[in-house]
Amino acid sequence: MKNILASVIGVMFFVIAACPCNADPSNDTLSFSQPPTTFKLVLSAKENPEKAANPLDEDYQEDENLDEYANNEIKEERVDIADPLESVNRVTHQFNDKLYFWAVKPVAQGYKEVVPESARISVKNFFSNLGFPARFLSCLLQADLSGAATEAGRFTINTVWGIGGLLDPSSGKELNLQEQNTDLGQTLGVWGIGQGFYIVWPVFGPSTPRDTVSIAGNYFLDPVAYLNPWSARMGVNVLDKVNAASLRIGDYEALKDAAVDPYVAFRDAYVQYRYKRVKARQAKWSSSPGPAETSVPANPESSKRGQ
Amino acid sequence: MKKHFIRLFAIFVILIFSVPVYAGAPLDSVKKCVNEVIGIVGNPKLKGEAAKEIKKEKLRVLYKEMFDEIEFSKRTLARNWNKFTPDQRKEFVNLFEQVLEKAYGDKVLSYTNEKVEFYKESKLSDDQFEVQSKIITSSKEVPVFYRVINSNGKWKVYDVVVENVSLVQNYRTQFNDILAKDNPAKLLEILRKKVSTH
Numbered sequence: 001m002k003n004i005l006a007s008v009i010g011v012m013f014f015v016i017a018a019c020p021c022n023a024d025p026s027n028d029t030l031s032f033s034q035p036p037t038t039f040k041l042v043l044s045a046k047e048n049p050e051k052a053a054n055p056l057d058e059d060y061q062e063d064e065n066l067d068e069y070a071n072n073e074i075k076e077e078r079v080d081i082a083d084p085l086e087s088v089n090r091v092t093h094q095f096n097d098k099l100y101f102w103a104v105k106p107v108a109q110g111y112k113e114v115v116p117e118s119a120r121i122s123v124k125n126f127f128s129n130l131g132f133p134a135r136f137l138s139c140l141l142q143a144d145l146s147g148a149a150t151e152a153g154r155f156t157i158n159t160v161w162g163i164g165g166l167l168d169p170s171s172g173k174e175l176n177l178q179e180q181n182t183d184l185g186q187t188l189g190v191w192g193i194g195q196g197f198y199i200v201w202p203v204f205g206p207s208t209p210r211d212t213v214s215i216a217g218n219y220f221l222d223p224v225a226y227l228n229p230w231s232a233r234m235g236v237n238v239l240d241k242v243n244a245a246s247l248r249i250g251d252y253e254a255l256k257d258a259a260v261d262p263y264v265a266f267r268d269a270y271v272q273y274r275y276k277r278v279k280a281r282q283a284k285w286s287s288s289p290g291p292a293e294t295s296v297p298a299n300p301e302s303s304k305r306g307q
Numbered sequence: 308m309k310k311h312f313i314r315l316f317a318i319f320v321i322l323i324f325s326v327p328v329y330a331g332a333p334l335d336s337v338k339k340c341v342n343e344v345i346g347i348v349g350n351p352k353l354k355g356e357a358a359k360e361i362k363k364e365k366l367r368v369l370y371k372e373m374f375d376e377i378e379f380s381k382r383t384l385a386r387n388w389n390k391f392t393p394d395q396r397k398e399f400v401n402l403f404e405q406v407l408e409k410a411y412g413d414k415v416l417s418y419t420n421e422k423v424e425f426y427k428e429s430k431l432s433d434d435q436f437e438v439q440s441k442i443i444t445s446s447k448e449v450p451v452f453y454r455v456i457n458s459n460g461k462w463k464v465y466d467v468v469v470e471n472v473s474l475v476q477n478y479r480t481q482f483n484d485i486l487a488k489d490n491p492a493k494l495l496e497i498l499r500k501k502v503s504t505h
Contacts, residue, residue, distance in 0.1 A: 054393075055377045055378075056377060056393050056396045056397055056400070057393055058381075059388070059389050060381050060382075060384065060385060060386060060387075060388035060389055080480065117445060117446070120446075121445065121446050124446065247446045247447070250414075254410065254411075254414055257409070257410050258406070258407075258410030258411065259477075259481065260406070260478070260481045260482070260485070260497060260498065260501060261481045261484060261485065264480055264481045264484045265477055265480075265481055267480075268472075268476065268477045268480035268481070269472045269477055272471060272472045272473060272476060272477070273470065273471045273472055276471040277471065
């Protein structure tokens with residue numbers, strides 16, 4: 001009797017061990033809330049992949065989904081952003097859309113006709129160089145000393161040898177000082193402050209309460225904001241925006257045309273982008289002083305992707 | 308006891324044969340496809356409006372070669388996929404492909420000598436990899452990551468992540484938003500309309 005019991009348990013153990021679902025530790029995320037029928041389907045489809053007659057007949061399986069969505073930890077954080085202001089946001093989104101098609105784009109296109117690309121890249125470099133204070137401060141606040149040093153070096157070199165920032169010799173192969181893509185909103189994210197809900201600002205576009213800090217902070221940290229009179233300030237800001245738009249004509253249209261619901265598409269793209277930027281900065285923060293990849297945060301995959 | 312061993316042996320045989328076959332480096336496979344795309348788009352013999360259709364036809368063939376369309380569609384619908392009948396699924400895969408062609412076809416055709424650099428592949432799971440590349444233009448660098456899955460011994464793309472934004476996730480959010488309020492038939496109708504207009 002004891003023998004039979006032991007062998008039955010033994011066989012059961014091997015059957016369970018051999019079940020393809022458990023063969024891979026990454027499959028542990030298989031959700032048990034799925035109805036048992038789905039579970040059976042999963043098994044049969046996995047055991048004979050050749051015999052699965054038509055992939056169209058197969059059900060969607062949660063366990064094969066390796067996106068950030070599958071990872072429970074992140075699921076909470078990012079499946080979606082709360083959008084309590086959706087009705088207002090949609091109106092602002094429409095306004096910004098019209099602003100782009102009726103004003104920004106035609107002006108940028110005219111500007112593009114007149115100004116050669118190399119000059120427009122120089123203008124972009126110039127404004128990007130002026131954005132140094134915000135990036136430098138953000139690096140410092142994130143305890144990213146190497147990033148702050150890189151920014152300080154870039155600013156000095158590009159201002160002095162890059163003719164006031166028109167050229168960008170620092171990012172060349174020899175010096176290889178790349179611009180630190182960070183801002184105050186990301187800093188708050190690194191500190192653990194959540195994104196909150198979605199806001200579309202007129203002119204500024206997609207944002208969150210957290211990222212609005214960047215807009216406000218830039219007001220104080222951007223040298224252009226100290227220009228007098230206000231008309232000069234406006235003029236310079238418009239040049240910045242038009243110049244930037246002239247280098248990106250077509251990007252907005254492409255995203256919009258590809259979307260089934262452009263409002264939702266832009267919201268999602270914004271949230272995904274910001275999320276991964278913050279993740280990348282967080283990885284840097286938790287692993288300083290060293291390359292981000294040496295640290296193993298809760299979800300190694302997302303930090304890898306955030307690079 | 309003997310029976311027991313036979314059983315064990317059978318289980319081991321099944322285990323050994325269920326290990327996925329080595330399908331060649333994912334990076335090389337994606338790189339080859341992208342180079343073929345560049346070859347078609349940049350072909351000096353195929354110029355002008357008339358050649359556009361020929362190029363598109365060639366790209367369509369390549370798309371099927373490069374992407375796992377069903378996997379792609381399934382992931383964009385996620386759990387909602389199970390609400391679709393087989394016929395609806397078939398139509399969805401077809402419509403989704405057309406939406407993508409409409410959205411990105413001209414973008415791909417407008418390629419002009421931008422440099423594409425493949426630099427890394429990272430493992431996501433036993434049969435999933437992420438191949439990282441960047442497109443370098445005169446004013447910027449755009450990171451483009453391809454997520455590939457081993458489908459019957461071939462590496463097929465099931466997601467493209469451009470500038471940190473996953474295409475699958477982006478569409479998933481949109482479809483989810485629609486399917487939270489409406490049924491699959493309504494989504495198909497929206498897609499049909501999207502494909503037929505302009």
